[in-house]
Amino acid sequence: MTSISILWFRRDLRLADNAALYHALKGDYPVLPLFIFDKNILDKLPKDDARVTFIYQTIEDLKKELQQQGSDLLVKYGEPEKIWPEVLKEYNVKEVYTNHDYEPYARERDDNMAEFLTSEKIAFKTFKDQVIFEKNEILKADKTPYTVFTPFYKQWHAKLNDFYLKAYPTEKYFKNLLQTKHLPLPTLTEMEFEKSKLDFPKISYKSKLDNYATERDFPALDSTTRIGLHLRFGTLSIREAVKDALEAKSNVWLSELAWREFYMTILWHFPYSAFDSFKKQYDKIKWRNNETEFKAWCEGNTGYPIVDAGMRQLNETGWMHNRVRMIVGSFLTKHLLIDWRWGETYFAEKLLDYEMASNVGGWQWAAGSGNDAAPYFRVFNPELQTKKFDPKFGYIKKWVPEFGTKKYAQPIVEHTFARERVLKVFKEALS
Template identity: 65%
Template sequence: MKENICICWLRRDLRLNDHAALYHALKSGIPVLPLFVFDTDILDKLNDRKDSRVSFIYHTLQDMAQQLSLLGSSILIKQGTPEKIWQEVLNNYEVKAVYTNHDYEPYAQERDLQIASILSAKNIPFHTFKDQVIFEKNEVTKDDGTPYTVFTPYFKKWQKKLDDFYIKPYPVEKYTPNLFKTGTLPFPSIEELGFNFGVLEIPPLDFENKLKGYERSRDFPAANTTSHIGIHLRFGTVSIRYAVRKALEKQVEKWLSELVWREFYMMILWHFPRTVNTSFKPAYDRIKWRNNEAEFNAWCMGKTGYPLVDAGMRQLNETGFMHNRVRMVVASFLTKHLLIDWRWGEAYFAAKLLDYEMASNIGGWQWACGCGNDAAPYFRVFNPELQAKKFDPQNVYICSWAPEYKQQKHVQPIVEHAFARERILKVFKEALNPM
């Protein structure tokens, strides 16, 4: 006879501490089996079978399985479509309830509705919890209940609503005896997953040590004082509650505001899902993009003739990371200097960034283009050369990623800044003010 269990379905929450769904599952008193699905609906769309994000997930799950083995438990690892895997799990186990954390992206919502329907047909409760963010959906709104579309008032309301309750950790450790005693379950090999990657070198999670100088030097890419917490928030290897507590303890409001920008964009995506494919400001969808493929490829490869742009793109291509200041510069350059659709750049970042978050990436690209909510105005066109002089005055960052500039080799820019600026102002003006 099968033993009654409940499933804790892990997705973007790959940790065993301060975990909302895991805490509630364990507290239910029914033995808990953690489950992770390598979702082929997502993986089959990846171009690179050495994708470093899959490597990060894989090695993180290995670490979690090792921790669980010390408690006599393990993680059930499966690969396939969620629908197929859940049918299989329900055939093999006597599942009494399923616990998981909310996911706000459009595909995730469709997936969860489908699985909820499968579970409902078998009278299995499907419990979901807030875990990725401090405040979600309609928790921070204007006084009339409508969503904010400008960050500053949102941030003020967010701070006003915050108290210790919202950042208190979930004491998972108290209830770990309720884990399902599985012994060691099979762990699929890399080859079985259809991928081919080695050990991924991710900078250690030491953001606390970087917070001291964050406000002073965060805009200088050579200083390497940004937190690199993005990938850990993306896959939930660190709790957002922990990150916010540290920001408050160390009184680094600028870093706190960056964490809140992430929630702001998630809230925008939740309320305005159309922004996945269309501009928040619909008038910007009338822009006549040039979309020159040769120029786009030059941008992708870091061969534009603008040192800061080239250094940033090569850092991205080589490491899967790009400094945030440089992200703004390269995004502005693509959309405004080259008049290439922001969606092209957003898709390239989606394929390359280790810390890719749909909401933040779309929000950031629309901000840089001018077509998003609370965006930089379209007539604000970053001058990449002035940005380099201001934020990389000694060319340390530039020369580390684009060494030809160190030898002062002449690289012909693919477009002249003053010309590009006049062109973008004309094109945007015509689109936004049609006769």
């Protein structure tokens, strides 16, 4: 039986500029790429989850690309801890290559896999790919992690150079892919998923960069890059995105890419913050957690037009404009006094571009409980936010067609009352 290496795809679903694939192809054995539809993750998702369709379509594309090279992608469905022993029976595996993942489940899975593969005398080699800087690469002088973005970003930006941005030239080594006949692909139906009807954004953002800084906060405009989904699943290389930001001199967009890495660093160093408040005293807050009001928020029926527009956009498209994400997050946690974890969980189910680090970071920012958060006494006024960012109601009218008619919902809470209530409750918990 031929000795081979396996390249384990996870959040890096591309052949070009892929760190682990590059190192695998330069290794001693022919490389067979593998993807596992992970039941540990999939079993928690709704059966029409659009992200599964996106991954599936991407896997189909990857298989075609690999087949053009005389190779293929081995695709399995199940729990990785059960799949790997099966793969080792099918193939004579000498080395496994993969890219780092930073979320709690992924870290535990990879620790277990490293232990198992080492016990089988198989090398498990992992690489940095989905970020420019990771783990301990950006630290304060005393070797502790930054918990405030601005000084983190200064160092992140100062450290950027060609070495970190150079693409991995995988194409040069495609001849080292394992030559194999076509391998089967389980269907969505076999995995008990339905094909989603949602449209997925294309990787097409360069034209947005010139006006990004001035237009990105206005949700009626199509002025954001919509690449969150592609960064999440690695269909776009972060190195390519950062190079494009530098080339376009789009400093605001560059800082947005750095925020993503900042939140990943926070999650890496403070994994408890995925489920608990970063500032632990915020876990003393007495949330109201009114289920009727939460349902109205989820459905976009709060009587606050900008909030409702955002939630309806999310429910219908799997995406919400970033400025509006801040507004709806503040509204849920401050106006309705509902635990940020409820909102985070809802977004986790609905957002195509859901990334745990950024989503948790954004929600804790809105609630005031995060590491570099808005102070608790900052309560967004939805009317002022509308005047500032949707003054002609273009965004609101698109998503809330009954706005301005008698059919539109009455506000479920009055702003001044809600503001005074939240300040009292937060003050009591934090004093």
